[in-house]
Each structure stands twice: as C-alpha cells, then as structure tokens.
Amino acid sequence: MKFCPFWRHASEQMRDLWFTEFRKNCMWEPQHNARIRQIFEIKESDRLRSLMNQERHNYSNDPNHAPKYIPEPIWHQLLHYFATYSNFKNWSAANTVNRASNAGSSMHTGGSISMGEHARRMEKATGVKPSLEEVYTKCHTKKDKSWIDERSEKVIGEFKKRKTELSQVALSLDNEGDVEASKEGLDIPDDYTVWNEVVTKGKKKAAFGLGSFGLDLSSKLDSKNCPETSKDNLNIEQELHMWKEKAKEQKIINEEQNVKLKDAEHKLKDQGRQLKVQQKRIGSTEKTIHALYKKLNLSLPSTLSDPTEDELGTGSSDDNMSD
Structure with missing residues (x-):
C-alpha cells in the first residue's frame, strides 16, 4: 500500500490496478467501458476523500486512533500530511466557505x-x-x-x-x-x-x-x-469465453478417462489376484490327488503327471542337453 491521501496522488498504475480489481466483481458490455471507467474515477475520488475525512475526524476525537486497514507507516505519513500541508488547511477553510455559497457552482x-x-x-x-x-x-x-x-x-x-x-x-x-x-x-x-x-x-x-x-x-x-474497438473487444471476450468452455469440457473428458483407466487398473489387479488364487487351488488339488493315488498304490492317469517325474525329466533333459 502506498501513501495516497487523495485520489490525485494515485498513480495511473494504482488506478488501473484498482479498476482491474473492480472488474473482477462486475460485468458490463464493452461499449460502456469508457463511461464506467469515468464513473469509477469520480466515485472512488469521492469515496477516498470521504474515507480520509472520517479517519481524520476519528483521530481528532481519539489521538490513539489508528485504522486497521492502513499500515502504521502510511498512517503516520497521512497524519503528518494533514497536519503540515498548508494547501490542505487552505482547502479545508475554503471548502467551509464554499459550502455556504453557490457562486461558481452549477445550480x-x-x-x-x-x-x-x-x-x-x-x-x-x-x-x-x-x-x-x-x-x-x-x-x-x-x-x-x-x-x-x-x-x-x-x-x-x-x-x-x-x-x-x-x-x-x-x-x-x-x-x-x-x-x-x-x-x-x-x-x-x-x-x-x-x-x-x-x-x-x-x-x-x-x-x-x-x-x-x-x-x-x-x-x-x-x-x-469506436464501434470497431467495441466490436473487437466483444469478439475477444466471446472467443475467450468459448475457449474457457472448451477447456472445461476437455477437463471433464480427461477426468472421465482417468476414472475409466483407474477402473480398468483395478479390474486387472482383481483378475490377477483371482488367477493366482485359482493357480494355488489347482496346485493344491493336484498334490492332494497325487498323494491319494500313491497311498492307494494306483498309477496316475495320463492326464495327471507326477510333479516329481516332471522335475526329474526336466533335470535329465537338461543333463542330456549339457552332454
């Protein structure tokens, strides 16, 4: 925040910044830009002057008064300005006289x-x-x-x-x-x-x-x-709105695709877990069958292979290959 006792002390950059903040909360047709900026300048000038008058009045009633929204260093600058600036004292006296007279005003x-x-x-x-x-x-x-x-x-x-x-x-x-x-x-x-x-x-x-x-x-x-300028501004705003809408649509599509991908991942993981469980069950069942056949001294059917023989066969084939 900068030292600014009156609107005229505000730089163009500061005024543009305040107007930009104002535009965030209000909307209007582009052709009204010039008038709204003009009204904004007038209203903010009056508002700032009224605000400073109120704070000076509060300070005159209470020397310990300090507005919370004004940083302490800025507040001390304002107090010094109001107390020492001769033009301000002259304006204050002149305004008191002017308020009692209509001379020079627009009646x-x-x-x-x-x-x-x-x-x-x-x-x-x-x-x-x-x-x-x-x-x-x-x-x-x-x-x-x-x-x-x-x-x-x-x-x-x-x-x-x-x-x-x-x-x-x-x-x-x-x-x-x-x-x-x-x-x-x-x-x-x-x-x-x-x-x-x-x-x-x-x-x-x-x-x-x-x-x-x-x-x-x-x-x-x-x-x-400046109809062309207004038209261009309107076209730009319309195009900007269109791209914003497209971005929203694309965001929704991306979110839906992410949900589908996550669902597919979960399904694959579930299928993998189910497959492992089934493989374990099959292995356990085969072992049980092998044990029963051995216990009964029965030969294994051709559809069932002895895991021991498979291991030995594999080992012998490896030996043969090594030879």
Whole structure:
C-alpha cells in the first residue's frame, strides 16, 4: 500500500490496478467501458476523500486512533500530511466557505433527481428522446420560465450561437456546390461535442450543467466513435469465453478417462489376484490327488503327471542337453 491521501496522488498504475480489481466483481458490455471507467474515477475520488475525512475526524476525537486497514507507516505519513500541508488547511477553510455559497457552482432546479433520470422521464412521457437543450432548459429554469442564474442563461446562449454558426457554414458550402466540402460541412457535430466546445469542463471531467445526463451522452459518443474497438473487444471476450468452455469440457473428458483407466487398473489387479488364487487351488488339488493315488498304490492317469517325474525329466533333459 502506498501513501495516497487523495485520489490525485494515485498513480495511473494504482488506478488501473484498482479498476482491474473492480472488474473482477462486475460485468458490463464493452461499449460502456469508457463511461464506467469515468464513473469509477469520480466515485472512488469521492469515496477516498470521504474515507480520509472520517479517519481524520476519528483521530481528532481519539489521538490513539489508528485504522486497521492502513499500515502504521502510511498512517503516520497521512497524519503528518494533514497536519503540515498548508494547501490542505487552505482547502479545508475554503471548502467551509464554499459550502455556504453557490457562486461558481452549477445550480439547477432538478431537485434530488439526476438529470439523466429527468431525461428518461421526459422520453417516457413524450415517447421521444429529449435533446440536450430541452433537458438543460428543464433543469435550469424556474416555474416562471426564468433562468436559475446568469451563468446558466449565458451557457445555453453560447451553445445556441455555436450551433447556428455550424449550420450556416454547412448551408453555405451546400449552396456553393462544393460536393466534397459540403459532405464534410453537413456532418455537424453532435450536441454534446458542441457543448464541450463552448463550455469548460469541471474538475471531474463532467460537462458543466449536464450532470449524469452528460455522462450518458459521453458514453454514447465514445461507443459511436469506436464501434470497431467495441466490436473487437466483444469478439475477444466471446472467443475467450468459448475457449474457457472448451477447456472445461476437455477437463471433464480427461477426468472421465482417468476414472475409466483407474477402473480398468483395478479390474486387472482383481483378475490377477483371482488367477493366482485359482493357480494355488489347482496346485493344491493336484498334490492332494497325487498323494491319494500313491497311498492307494494306483498309477496316475495320463492326464495327471507326477510333479516329481516332471522335475526329474526336466533335470535329465537338461543333463542330456549339457552332454
């Protein structure tokens, strides 16, 4: 674990590692990768800041407090940072003032409902997807149709102006008869691209005034701009899934074959043991018969050979061969 009081202190390698761990517990379609990574960065930044605030609060109430999940050397570094870093003290004081003021913030009239949810409700009510301008206007105007603040009105004015300029350029190219240029000119950027062109993004990389609705548009734009990449990612995941399934099937087949081999080995061993038992029984029976014949002074049948004679015969034949 490394020293990381705020999200901005985390290296790209650390962020990638955390996102990889997050992906182990969640699944989504490849075309949503860009948006989910963006949301992950925002949520984790807020979560880490909240976590550090809570730990500082706990420490202020109990000087002996030390979180179990933070190694002791890192915890001492954090305490030193919070106690000595002047910028942190300034931020703390500034944030206290900012929380009591709306200056410079993106004010809206959407209430506790996100702008993305407002857009979905508008579409459900009308059956038509609302435009960026319609959603923004609904969430930044009062009941009397007046804008909630001067900045909100100024932003939408700049947006409309830029769209008008682009439309006029496209029409002028079309009227001049420049086919190639008109094709390019008529390809007017989407609303989200125009919005980002005229409105400065906030620190969280979310377009000003759009909230979660802006993240929805950003995700769709990313998917539109890289369909081949999404398709390739999907194909790779499908192929990987296919090979995993094949590996599972092969594993099952191998296990079944191993079971069959073990069964065959056991059967062979049993047959070998049974054969030895039978041979012993046959040998014992022959000896008993030989003993009975000798006791009765009877000659052995031709089907029964005297083991003594066999041994002598074998020995004499060996002697003859040696001669």
